[in-house]
Amino acid sequence: MRVSEKLQKNREANGTSKATFSFEFFVPKTSQGVQNLYDRMDRMYQTHPQFIDITWNAGGRLSQLSTELVSTSQSVLGLETCMHLTCTNMPRQLIDDALQKAYESGCQNILALRGDAPITSSEWKPCEGGFTYAKDLVRYIREKYGDHFDIGVAGYPEGHPEEEASPKLVQYLKEKVDAGADFIITQMFYDADNFIEWCRQVRAAGIEVPIIPGIMPITTYAAFLRRSSWCQINVPEAFMAKLDPVKDDDQAVREVGTELVAQMCQKLLDSGYVTHLHMYTMNLEKACIMVLDRLGLLSEDEDIFRDEVVPMPWRKSLHPQRRNESVRPIFWQKRPYSYVARTSQWTADEFPNGRFGDSSSPAFGDLDLLGSTSIRQSPQRALELWSTPTKFSDIAALVIDYLHGKLKCLPWCDVALNHEVDTTMPQLLDLNKHMILTLNSQPRVNGASSADKIVGWGPNNGYVYQKQYLEFLLPKSKLSQLRDFVNDMPSLTYFAVDSADELHSNHPDDTAANAVTWGIFPGREVLQPTIVEKVSFLAWKEEFFDILDEWKRIMGENNHSESVALLESVISDYLLVNIVDNDYVSDGDRIYDMLQRLY
Numbered sequence: 001m002r003v004s005e006k007l008q009k010n011r012e013a014n015g016t017s018k019a020t021f022s023f024e025f026f027v028p029k030t031s032q033g034v035q036n037l038y039d040r041m042d043r044m045y046q047t048h049p050q051f052i053d054i055t056w057n058a059g060g061r062l063s064q065l066s067t068e069l070v071s072t073s074q075s076v077l078g079l080e081t082c083m084h085l086t087c088t089n090m091p092r093q094l095i096d097d098a099l100q101k102a103y104e105s106g107c108q109n110i111l112a113l114r115g116d117a118p119i120t121s122s123e124w125k126p127c128e129g130g131f132t133y134a135k136d137l138v139r140y141i142r143e144k145y146g147d148h149f150d151i152g153v154a155g156y157p158e159g160h161p162e163e164e165a166s167p168k169l170v171q172y173l174k175e176k177v178d179a180g181a182d183f184i185i186t187q188m189f190y191d192a193d194n195f196i197e198w199c200r201q202v203r204a205a206g207i208e209v210p211i212i213p214g215i216m217p218i219t220t221y222a223a224f225l226r227r228s229s230w231c232q233i234n235v236p237e238a239f240m241a242k243l244d245p246v247k248d249d250d251q252a253v254r255e256v257g258t259e260l261v262a263q264m265c266q267k268l269l270d271s272g273y274v275t276h277l278h279m280y281t282m283n284l285e286k287a288c289i290m291v292l293d294r295l296g297l298l299s300e301d302e303d304i305f306r307d308e309v310v311p312m313p314w315r316k317s318l319h320p321q322r323r324n325e326s327v328r329p330i331f332w333q334k335r336p337y338s339y340v341a342r343t344s345q346w347t348a349d350e351f352p353n354g355r356f357g358d359s360s361s362p363a364f365g366d367l368d369l370l371g372s373t374s375i376r377q378s379p380q381r382a383l384e385l386w387s388t389p390t391k392f393s394d395i396a397a398l399v400i401d402y403l404h405g406k407l408k409c410l411p412w413c414d415v416a417l418n419h420e421v422d423t424t425m426p427q428l429l430d431l432n433k434h435m436i437l438t439l440n441s442q443p444r445v446n447g448a449s450s451a452d453k454i455v456g457w458g459p460n461n462g463y464v465y466q467k468q469y470l471e472f473l474l475p476k477s478k479l480s481q482l483r484d485f486v487n488d489m490p491s492l493t494y495f496a497v498d499s500a501d502e503l504h505s506n507h508p509d510d511t512a513a514n515a516v517t518w519g520i521f522p523g524r525e526v527l528q529p530t531i532v533e534k535v536s537f538l539a540w541k542e543e544f545f546d547i548l549d550e551w552k553r554i555m556g557e558n559n560h561s562e563s564v565a566l567l568e569s570v571i572s573d574y575l576l577v578n579i580v581d582n583d584y585v586s587d588g589d590r591i592y593d594m595l596q597r598l599y
Contacts, residue, residue, distance in 0.1 A: 001080060002150035003109045004182045006050050007210050007276055019269050019297055021047075021277045022082075022212075023288065026055040027065045032378045034065060038072065038337075040285055042415065045079055047289065047298055050276065053082035053111055053185075056098075067098060071105035075319035076340045081107050082152065085141075086115030087131040092140075095131075099141065103148065106319040111152040111185060112137045112176075135172075135179040142180035153177070155186040155211065157198035158233045170198075170205050183209050185278050188216035188227065190260075191234045192267040199273035213268055216280045217287035218257025221247040254287060262294035269295075310457045312529045313464075313517055330469060330516055330530045331540035331578075334413040334440060337376060338543060374547040375411050379554045386411065388555065390562040392570070396432045403428055412439060412547050419454050424468075427592040434599045437473040439544075439576075442516070444468040444584050450519060457529075462521035468581040469516050469532070470591050473574045478598050479504065482577070485594045491583035492590060495537050496575045499545045503538070504575075510534045516580055532580055541576050 001009075010020050023044060028034050041052065054069045066083070073079045083102050085095065102110065114134040131137045138151050153176040156169060173184065184207075189195055199211055218224045221243060228235050239260055246252035268274040277297075279288040292298050314328050315336045322340075332339035375382060385407065389395050401407045403425065408416040421428060423443045431438055443466065448455050450462035457464060474482060476498060486492050486506060493514065496504040507514070517530035548571050555563035581590050 001108065002182070003051055003080070003082060003152065004150050004210060006080065007183070010050070011275060019275055019277060019295070020050045021279060021292060021297055022049050022051045022053065023279050023281050024053045024055065024214075025069070025281055025283055027057050027069060028283065032381070034069070035376060035378070037069070037283055038077070039409075040283065041073060041079065042077055044281075044285060044289075045077055047292065049079070051080040051082055051109065053084060053109070053278075056084035056086050056113075056115075067101040067105070070102060070107050071319075072337075074106045075317045075322060076315070076337050078315045078318055080109070080318060082109035082111055082150075083107055084111045084113060085137065086113045087134065087137055090115075090131075092131075095137070095140070096144075099145065099149075103145065106317075106321075106323070108148060109150045109152065110141060111154075112141060112181070113154055135176045138176055138179040138181050150182045151180055152183045152185050152212075153181040155184040155198075155202070157186055157189055157195045158191070158231075167201070167205075170201050170207075173202065174205050174207050177207050177209055181209060183212060185212045186214045187233070188214050188231055188280060189233050190228070190239055190264060191236055192264045194234065195268065196271045196273060199271065203273070210276065211273055212276050212278045213265075213274055214278050214280055215261065215265060215291070216282075217261055217291050218243070219254060219282070219284060219287045220250050221253045224253070224257065254290070258287065258290040258294055261291050265291065265295055313455075313457045314530065326527060327513075327529055327531055329536035329540070330440065330442070330532055331471070331537060333442075333530070334415050335543075337414055338374075342539070374543060374550045375554070376414055377409070377411075379557065382411070382551070382554050383558060385409070386551075388558075388560045388563045390566055392435055392437075392566065395566075395570070396435055396437055399432045399437055400429060403432070411551050412544055422454075424589070424592075427589055431472070431592070431595060436595055436598070438470065439473065440469070440471040440578075442466050442469045444581065446584050450521065458519045458527065459521045459524070462519055462524075464519045465517070465584055467514075467516045467584045468589070468591055469578065470595075471576070471578040472595075473570070474577050474598075476573055476575055479575060481598055485597055486579070489590050489594055491581050491586075492579055492594065493582060494577060494579040495532075495534065496577040497538065497541050498575050499541075499571050501538070501541075503534075505534070507534070514580055514582075532578060537578065544576055545571055 007020070010018070025037060025041065028037050052073060054066060054073065056066050070081050070083045073081045083098070085098055099110070112134050114137070131140065134153055138153060141149055141151055153173070155173055159166075160169060177184075184202075186195070195213060202211060216227060224243065242256050242260060243253060246256055265277055268277075279291070281288050289298070312326070312328075314333055317323070317325060317340060328339065377385060386398055387394075389398070398407065398410060402410050402413070402417060403421070405417060420443065421441060424441060428438050428441060445455050445464060445466035447463045447465060450456045450458045450464050451460055452464070455464060455466065474496070479496065482494075482496070483504065483506075486494055493507050494505060495507070511534065513531040513533040515528035515531055518526055518528040520526060548567055552564050552567035552571070555567065579591050583590070
């Protein structure tokens with residue numbers, strides 16, 4: 001959705017003018033930095049930003065990273081994304097390439113900037129075949145793509161390095177808007193009174209598009225002074241009076257800075273000119289969250305967010321070819337990057353209703369989007385997170401730490417645990433303590449409100465249902481007992497497979513999909529967004545054992561031979577099992593009761 005439409009929707013929702021916010025991220029210089037940024041963006045997604053934007057780096061690999069970040073945040077993370085685009089070092093062909101990639105990724109928002117002079121030059125000059133002013137870039141985008149893109153431009157309440165604040169600068173801004181711009185994002189500032197006066201001048205000049213102030217949180221005293229000096233902005237005396245006495249205490253600087261910036265933001269919101277705050281994150285998390293929390297903008301109770309944030313019980317992609325995706329195998333519930341990567345190149349006939357599809361497809365198993373490694377952490381980070389397990393109980397201890405929230409990810413799980421498992425937490429902990437390693441689960445739900453904060457999803461005024469599901473590792477030696485116990489409980493169906501593809505199942509029709517999550521909503525057909533099926537389970541089996549093999553390789557490269565031997569034994573001696581309890585009505589935990597008998 002276009003940024004201006006999202007802002008308008010917020011203003012109109014239930015007659016409220018509750019403030020909203022967005023985040024800006026820049027492109028890291030290393031591949032691991034990019035990976036860590038994805039993780040940070042994923043966490044910050046939970047605060048419900050209206051959009052994020054990604055800065056632009058012209059030329060070579062950094063330019064490619066800019067477009068990759070836009071595509072991944074849009075398609076994998078499901079974040080409405082705005083891409084910066086500058087005129088600096090950008091001939092028309094490069095601009096065309098960047099716009100086309102943004103268009104193909106589903107991005108509908110561009111921040112069109114002239115850009116700063118290259119480091120090698122003392123003054124700004126257009127490159128050959130490029131544009132001279134931001135208004136020219138705005139006009140070109142509008143002519144080439146019509147109304148597909150919402151186009152933002154920069155505003156300078158305290159002047160530009162090449163032009164002091166003046167009516168002339170406001171006129172330049174009007175020319176950009178007249179060329180087709182839809183919203184304005186301003187440079188950072190700390191002088192609220194000056195900003196409000198500038199807004200008055202902007203409106204007096206006939207500029208009616210949304211004005212979005214750029215907010216720079218205060219993290220350290222040195223960074224505060226450096227950024228203020230670099231942007232040539234005025235720092236009110238009140239800021240210095242409160243920050244200078246604590247300048248040598250970083251924690252105090254952040255606390256005082258948070259209060260100062262939050263007070264400034266509240267003044268902006270009270271002025272009537274502003275309904276949205278754009279946070280310059282500098283790829284950091286804590287300072288922005290502290291400001292938003294101080295302003296009371298982190299509530300999760302607002303219905304205005306629901307249709308965009310929880311349309312499905314899994315992260316919904318905003319890629320144009322995936323917007324209507326309605327079904328996903330439960331095995332990738334906690335590996336959204338892998339799932340989107342595997343299915344990114346599938347055409348509509350190979351990807352019916354969003355299911356994993358036909359294993360005969362030439363695209364089946366493709367992982368080009370995010371590289372071929374199964375573990376999304378660097379080898380060094382993997383060692384820091386998961387150490388060097390030497391016995392199976394060490395791996396079980398990692399899962400227990402994950403369940404307790406001490407770990408945010410595991411080799412086979414990219415996302416942090418949610419509160420859905422709270423009702424089955426004692427059982428999960430007990431299973432792992434008895435060496436039944438749990439990988440994924442969901443509790444039984446029988447007609448919960450779609451507005452429920454933990455299990456709710458989809459439109460308001462509906463009801464959601466879930467069959468209890470558990471995925472785990474089991475020694476091959478216990479397979480015959482498992483099969484006997486499952487036969488005693490007719491409501492349970494299972495798949496069990498080893499690394500050599502020997503499959504066991506009691507499914508009456510193992511070619512059919514078993515819906516494990518569904519919803520009933522007014523005026524709509526039944527939605528069944530999460531399924532278990534044989535083909536996708538076998539595809540997940542391949543990925544899971546690849547993950548263990550990758551983990552083993554990391555251990556071997558770091559000379560941890562006992563860990564290598566352990567993981568080899570897990571790969572050769574254990575089964576990957578999933579069990580569904582198809583009785584979602586009756587009380588009790590039949591899966592746990594059955595597995596207890598295997599102790």
